[in-house]
Amino acid sequence: SAVISQKPSRDICQRGTSLTIQCQVDSQVTMMFWYRQQPGQSLTLIATANQGSEATYESGFVIDKFPISRPNLTFSTLTVSNMSPEDSSIYLCSVDEGGNEKLFFGSGTQLSVL
Amino acid sequence: SQQGEEDPQALSIQEGENATMNCSYKTSINNLQWYRQNSGRGLVHLILIRSNEREKHSGRLRVTLDTSKKSSSLLITASRAADTASYFCAVVGGSYIPTFGRGTSLIVHP
Numbered sequence: 001s002a003v004i005s006q007k008p009s010r011d012i013c014q015r016g017t018s019l020t021i022q023c024q025v026d027s028q029v030t031m032m033f034w035y036r037q038q039p040g041q042s043l044t045l046i047a048t049a050n051q052g053s054e055a056t057y058e059s060g061f062v063i064d065k066f067p068i069s070r071p072n073l074t075f076s077t078l079t080v081s082n083m084s085p086e087d088s089s090i091y092l093c094s095v096d097e098g099g100n101e102k103l104f105f106g107s108g109t110q111l112s113v114l
Numbered sequence: 115s116q117q118g119e120e121d122p123q124a125l126s127i128q129e130g131e132n133a134t135m136n137c138s139y140k141t142s143i144n145n146l147q148w149y150r151q152n153s154g155r156g157l158v159h160l161i162l163i164r165s166n167e168r169e170k171h172s173g174r175l176r177v178t179l180d181t182s183k184k185s186s187s188l189l190i191t192a193s194r195a196a197d198t199a200s201y202f203c204a205v206v207g208g209s210y211i212p213t214f215g216r217g218t219s220l221i222v223h224p
Contacts (some may be wrong), residue, residue, distance in 0.1 A: 103159060108155050
């Protein structure tokens with residue numbers, strides 16, 4: 001099973017700033033996913049990141065707000081730009097290793113925006 | 115929406131008792147999965163049941179799927195304090211990307 005290292009584990013940020021979250025996988029994977037989990041809510045898919053192509057964003061999420069990089073098959077970053085308190089959430093990266101349909105998750109980034 | 119909805123939202127039981135959580139969904143699925151989340155951290159995959167399966171077991175976990183009722187249940191037998199966590203169902207349809215419900219918060223009292 002894939003082992004995913006996600007950092008930072010938590011951060012407290014000021015309104016208007018940006019934060020970049022990193023996700024490193026110990027094996028090569030085709031698809032990486034970024035989810036947001038607001039307090040007491042379900043996980044909402046932000047975007048799917050494939051190596052060598054632009055990320056595919058879900059309805060309600062745009063590249064200007066959540067730019068994603070996927071430079072190779074083991075690494076991805078998600079940036080939360082121009083943050084507001086409404087961006088306070090847990091952000092999770094995940095991978096579908098080998099197309100076996102189950103997801104492996106990083107430990108999450110707890111973001112608080114003041 | 116493919117999103118599953120768990121019921122109950124919260125469940126509190128004593129150690130040794132069984133815990134049952136339910137998940138309902140609205141459209142056809144390829145498979146349904148259950149995940150566990152401890153203290154708002156990363157999710158851990160527990161079990162996957164395909165649309166042509168009715169029941170699966172994994173250790174103390176039993177999952178059932180009723181596609182006619184569009185529902186699934188997760189049973190944890192002989193619960194332990196360490197089972198305290200949030201449990202999410204995720205439905206997988208044509209996009210092959212799991213869509214998660216809001217979860218059931220389980221507390222097991224020692």
